[in-house]
Amino acid sequence: MTPAARLAAAAELLTAIGAAATPAEQHIGSYFRARRYAGSKDRRWVTEFTYRALRRQGELDWIAHEIGLEPSPRMRCFISLLLFDDLPLAEVRSGWIGGPHGLEEPTAEEVAALEKAATLDLAQMPAAAAGNFPDWLADTLTAQYGESAADIMAAYGSRAPVTLRVNGLKATREDILATLKEEGIDAEATTLSPDGIILNDRLNLSRHPLLDAGRIELQDEAAQIAARLACAAPGMIVVDFCAGGGGKSLAMAAGMAHQGKIHAFDTNARRMRDIQSRATRAGVTLIEPVAIAGDDTDIELFTPLVGGVDRVFVDAPCSGSGTWRRQPDQKWKLTADRLAELIALQADILSRAAPLVAPGGRLIYATCSILAGENEAQIEAFLSSHPEFMLCPVSEIWDAAGLTGSYEKTFLALTPADIGTDGFFTAVLEKGPRRA
Numbered sequence: 001m002t003p004a005a006r007l008a009a010a011a012e013l014l015t016a017i018g019a020a021a022t023p024a025e026q027h028i029g030s031y032f033r034a035r036r037y038a039g040s041k042d043r044r045w046v047t048e049f050t051y052r053a054l055r056r057q058g059e060l061d062w063i064a065h066e067i068g069l070e071p072s073p074r075m076r077c078f079i080s081l082l083l084f085d086d087l088p089l090a091e092v093r094s095g096w097i098g099g100p101h102g103l104e105e106p107t108a109e110e111v112a113a114l115e116k117a118a119t120l121d122l123a124q125m126p127a128a129a130a131g132n133f134p135d136w137l138a139d140t141l142t143a144q145y146g147e148s149a150a151d152i153m154a155a156y157g158s159r160a161p162v163t164l165r166v167n168g169l170k171a172t173r174e175d176i177l178a179t180l181k182e183e184g185i186d187a188e189a190t191t192l193s194p195d196g197i198i199l200n201d202r203l204n205l206s207r208h209p210l211l212d213a214g215r216i217e218l219q220d221e222a223a224q225i226a227a228r229l230a231c232a233a234p235g236m237i238v239v240d241f242c243a244g245g246g247g248k249s250l251a252m253a254a255g256m257a258h259q260g261k262i263h264a265f266d267t268n269a270r271r272m273r274d275i276q277s278r279a280t281r282a283g284v285t286l287i288e289p290v291a292i293a294g295d296d297t298d299i300e301l302f303t304p305l306v307g308g309v310d311r312v313f314v315d316a317p318c319s320g321s322g323t324w325r326r327q328p329d330q331k332w333k334l335t336a337d338r339l340a341e342l343i344a345l346q347a348d349i350l351s352r353a354a355p356l357v358a359p360g361g362r363l364i365y366a367t368c369s370i371l372a373g374e375n376e377a378q379i380e381a382f383l384s385s386h387p388e389f390m391l392c393p394v395s396e397i398w399d400a401a402g403l404t405g406s407y408e409k410t411f412l413a414l415t416p417a418d419i420g421t422d423g424f425f426t427a428v429l430e431k432g433p434r435r436a
């Protein structure tokens with residue numbers, strides 16, 4: 001592909017990504033499946049350029065606005081080349097546009113505006129634009145995190161690491177680190193999860209033999225910590241209420257030594273379709289996936305479990321705000337209305353999951369979000385309507401969960417600015433003992 005064709009591809013992708021809820025990754029995947037002629041270098045350039053424009057859309061749009069242009073994918077592409085790649089406008093015009101597959105030449109007015117881009121005082125950029133967050137979310141984060149909000153938003157500018165969870169049923173972390181080293185892969189142990197390995201190289205391990213053999217799984221360190229905080233032990237009855245692809249079920253099963261049972265529920269059967277094959281690979285036999293309806297018709301299915309489950313893990317559907325380093329397009333798509341809908345859904349799921357917990361058992365609530373409405377406020381509301389539950393501070397169960405070091409807070413609440421994990425929240429609640 002010529003530079004002009006690559007730039008036009010990025011603009012086309014940015015337009016498609018902006019117009020639909022589908023994640024950027026899927027748009028990019030199908031775009032290149034339909035264009036087999038594009039080589040791996042073209043694919044890499046277009047993907048990285050597109051992701052950078054999504055990550056830095058706040059800056060790009062502020063700049064466009066300041067120089068008097070309507071922000072658009074085409075303008076984002078031009079400004080990105082001018083300011084992030086430091087290319088002179090003359091070079092952009094001569095080498096990156098026009099031709100049969102290129103973007104339309106800028107008009108005389110657009111050229112005059114683009115010439116002003118290099119002279120802008122970027123220090124005047126407001127915090128939301130500089131942090132590359134929509135205004136309403138920047139305000140929400142500032143209200144919640146105060147002065148740390150700027151650092152948190154800035155942390156979303158970097159790329160998330162590739163993190164593995166070692167399956168303790170089949171391998172030790174030392175074994176896997178040694179194998180990776182033999183293969184020349186630079187990796188190190190995670191700091192808080194005793195099962196995790198972070199790759200220092202950005203490699204795609206999705207077809208690695210260690211994965212096929214079920215010795216490792218791809219899982220962010222924060223999710224590994226959350227699963228350990230369930231303290232699922234051999235012989236327990238566990239419900240993974242929003243099991244999805246089974247990431248938490250598999251991690252909990254690793255601590256259960258093949259004894260007990262995990263009922264994996266989800267309203268989306270398609271998301272659960274790989275659980276059994278992943279479990280087989282991991283040497284796990286105690287997971288039973290069952291699709292649920294998510295409404296009152298589940299009562300019959302739940303009846304045998306009511307009051308009898310040792311651990312109910314609710315890995316709730318959420319904004320995904322903790323994962324926006326990986327999916328920067330999603331932060332531009334979340335609306336306050338959608339967030340309110342998610343918060344209501346989470347409350348509904350919690351109220352349906354709570355009756356399953358046995359006296360003395362625990363309800364674990366997790367989100368990959370950094371927004372208090374989905375996290376601390378959700379738990380506060382739950383506790384006020386469910387007085388039979390009390391908080392089990394994360395700081396107090398940290399050692400029992402086998403986690404490394406210590407953690408001083410009541411909830412697990414990590415943002416990408418803390419130790420580099422995805423943003424994640426976990427609360428552990430215990431149901432009071434049965435009254436005599």
Ligand SMILES: C[S@@+](CC[C@H](N)C(=O)[O-])C[C@H]1O[C@@H](n2cnc3c(N)ncnc32)[C@H](O)[C@@H]1O
Binds near residue numbers: 249268317349
């Ligand atoms: C954060 S994802 C779960 C990820 C999964 N636990 C893992 O570790 O791979 C949330 C899941 O909740 C499911 N879900 C949505 N509404 C639900 C409901 N009312 N009851 C149960 N699950 C629901 C979604 O289909 C989605 O798979």
